[in-house]
Amino acid sequence: MAKMLKWNELWSDLRRRGIDPAVARARSFHDWVRRNDPVYAAVRRPGRAEAWAGGVGLFLIGLVVLALILFDWNMVRGPIGRWASAAYDRDIALQGDLDVHLFSWTPSAVVRGLKIGGPEWARDRDTADVDEIRASVRLRKLFAGQIEMPLLSFTRPQLVLITDKDGRNSWDLNPEKPDTGEGMKLPVIQQLVITDGSLVFDERRRGLKLEATVDAREGQGDDAGFVLDGEGEVNGSPLTLRVRGGPFINIRRDRPYDFEASVSGAGSSLTAKGAVTRPFDLGRFDATLSLQGRDLSDLYLLTGVALPNTPPYRLKGALKRNENIWTFSDFDGRVGASDLSGDVRVDAAKRLRVDAELTSRRLDIDDLAAVLGARTVTNAAGSNTEAPVAVGGKLLPDAPLQTERLRAMDGSLSYRAVAVKANDLDVRAVNLGAELKDGVLDLDPVSFNFNRGELNGTARINATRDIPYSVVDFRLAGYPLESIIPARDGTAPLTGRALGRARLEGPGASIHDFAAASKGSLSLVVPDGQMRSAFAELLGINASAGLLKLLRGDQSTAQIRCAVADFDVRGGAATAKTLVIDTDVVLAQGTGTIDLGAETLDLRVDGESKKPRLLRVWAPITVKGALTAPQVGVDVRALVGQGGVAGLLSAVVAPVTALFAFVDPGLAEDANCGRLIAGAR
Known part of the structure; x- marks a missing residue:
């Protein structure tokens, strides 16, 4: 009872000090408007002129509404096509009927015969040719500043995407706008239907060509969902691609959208299984990535990321995309006869940058030789079955450095081998570092620890020219002669510690050419x-x-x-x-x-x-x-x-x-x- 009395006192005080004065001021303003505002007076007691003006206004609005209902939208196909062609410097036309239904809580449009031509340097192939597009939006969401589409349907869409040797993309309508590397952001789509779609992708820098079919069906059966299935070639070898996702009808913004993707080609096979963490934002997803192949350097043909030569590999880890940042983290696996783990970060904004921190618990030194261009052979268990052999049968490897790949990206590398399998050189640990910037590769440190002694040095490879120019400086300290010349009859013919240095510079696309x-x-x-x-x-x-x-x-x-x-x-x-x-x-x-x-x-x-x-x-x-x-x-x-x-x-x-x-x-x-x-x- 005491609390009720206290609340009544508080409410009375609030009304006396705040609410009642505010109401009084509002009533006073209302009375002033009634007495002095001519517009208010005309609305409450319209005269003849005001009545005529209101009637004419309503009549005009009615005419506009009637015109929009009866309007033949095909009349604007030409103007729309000419405006778009001029704006995007390519042929754009609406060749079929255009139907628009505005007066509904879900306004909709049907576009038939949409053609988008290629840019000036690719006029021979249309970028897009679609028989029919059906789309609708929710008006209430639109008024709230959101786009929600109950339906988006494509019938027989044909896309031709071309990237030339200079890196220009035929589908880029604003080529002058810098590419930030961010993923596509789609509106909320409740039903996505793609019927008899086709996709042609021609990436001329890497010799990659792909022809794929694209379908999307709603429903609950096995054939429901999004499917992209393609075949082609990359650098002359077969290429296959398959992407599959669930139907869109059950998608919500707060539920991940599951997908599976696999690509095989250039001696490599990649499989990803994960989810778009925020549906309709293709710039964000998480997946588990498994990859294997004959040489990590071949992945450049599929990903555009330059990697070193290696023996056959098998790796698995967590792949994540956050806009223009890609990470392959906590991965583990084998490269040749060595284990390899670590993290890789790729920044695709503006200029490509790759940063990697790698570790081997136990390195086979022959696998490291493959990075320099030597060839190794491994069995099914991953063990080296032959000693490394330089390409071409030479002592010094003559595998050429891919300078154009180094010029296309920046990055850094940190590699550490904690232990090394028994080897003729008696190497016990390896520590390597590298920094790539504007086509110049700095190797620092290059460090090999032996049972006794060590080899340390630096190297700089200037790949800004077609034939790279290299400068190397290596120092050998305390290396035992008995490790060089094996013992005979239990006695080493030579013992002692060797100290050495190599200071060389010169042009050369390979180690052999550089030395020569x-x-x-x-x-x-x-x-x-x-x-x-x-x-x-x-x-x-x-x-x-x-x-x-x-x-x-x-x-x-x-x-x-x-x-x-x-x-x-x-x-x-x-x-x-x-x-x-x-x-x-x-x-x-x-x-x-x-x-x-x-x-x-x-x-x-x-x-x-x-x-x-x-x-x-x-x-x-x-x-x-x-x-x-x-x-x-x-x-x-x-x-x-x-x-x-x-x-x-x-x-x-x-x-x-x-x-x-x-x-x-x-x-x-x-x-x-x-x-x-x-x-x-």
Whole structure:
């Protein structure tokens, strides 16, 4: 009761202070209008003039309504077509009847014979040719600023979509307007019907052609829903595409619209199953994407995204589109014999940009070689069955870099291999980074960690020209010689740590072409180490000591005081400036060249014994032939005057040749090799 009294007091106070004064002011204004406004007076008590004016106005409105009801809308087909043709610089015409029904809560229109021609550069094919279009809208929603269509129906629509080599799209009615990459936004459609539709897509930059049928039916049966089914070719290989969605009759703005899509071509197969999160907004959807194929680089032909060469792959992850941003996240799978996981983000607004963060828990180093252009073969289980082979049978891969693809996008890459499967080079971990901007690719870092030692460096590839120009700088630190030259009879013929550097630059579309035209320097330093005494003696062709030690199986070692190989590179030819192997028993010095283009070498090593020997054969050791299979021998011409003992030691010094496979940076000076290292710089 007390609460009721309190509420009455509050209401009385509110009326006294606010409501009653406001009502009084409104009544006062109303009385003033009645006394002074001539329009109000004319409406309440119209005179003869006002009555005539009102009658004429109502008559005119009636005439307009009657005219709209009886109007032959075909009369405006010509004007509409001429206006549209001029506005969009292409032939646009309404060739059939045009019916419009305005006076309804769901105004509707029927357009027959709509033709939209191609732009000036594609006049030979019409962009669209539709026999009939039926559409209706809800008037009440329209007054509220929303478009809701109870029906949208197309009969025999024929679409021809062409993209030329310059990236122009024939369906773009406003080519001057920048492409933001956003998806199409449709009004709310309660019933979508497409009967006998066809679609032709011709993407001339990638050699992609597709002819598809398009149908949409409402209902509850198996044939209800949206279906796009097409076949064609991409870069000469077969292409198939299928997209299927449910019927539109049950769509609501707050319910996802399920769909399935699959595309197969260019050695690749992609399958997506997901939903448009906000129906009628095709710029937003979520899906699970599975993809597999023979080479990730082939996906460029289907997606327009440049990817590196790889062995066969199988990946699966979450695909999401949010307007112009596409993400492929939390994916996992295999590439060749290696696992691969990570996230990829594609920004399609204005200039295409791709950013990727990738990880391998266990990398097969042969799969990484495929990125450089080598070929690997994997079995059904995903294991490599052959060692990587460079394309064309060369040691250095000659697979060309696709410069036009690099110029079409920007991006970044981060890749880390936590562990590496057992390999001949004893690589234990890999860390790579890349940044692509305006056709210039910077690789930084390029890092390989070995069991002992590491290789680090950077590279820049300028792909703004047809033949890219590259600059590389790689450093090798602390790499064990015993990892280069395998042990024999349980004993490594060489031990020690190698330091190296390669500084090269030049033009070339492939690694092989780059090396064949490069200039710069290659150098290798072994500050100290151990060599099997037998091989040290044979560097000086000392038959009395070297052969006896070999025949007896002597495992004793000699100290390597220093070893330096320093090459000057010009036009792909590496000429030895310094080639020295200094042991405590022999000083060996060499000359010669390595042809990086022909992938051959021609080296000569002369050894001089530091100790008096009973028998000494004075003859240089030669290293000739292909880099993949060098031939080591003795210069027989120097043996003629020494009793004709040619061929005495034709193959016993083979381990020395492995030293020439590495490069040297000329790092910190060592007490044993300071002078030679300084000269190698």
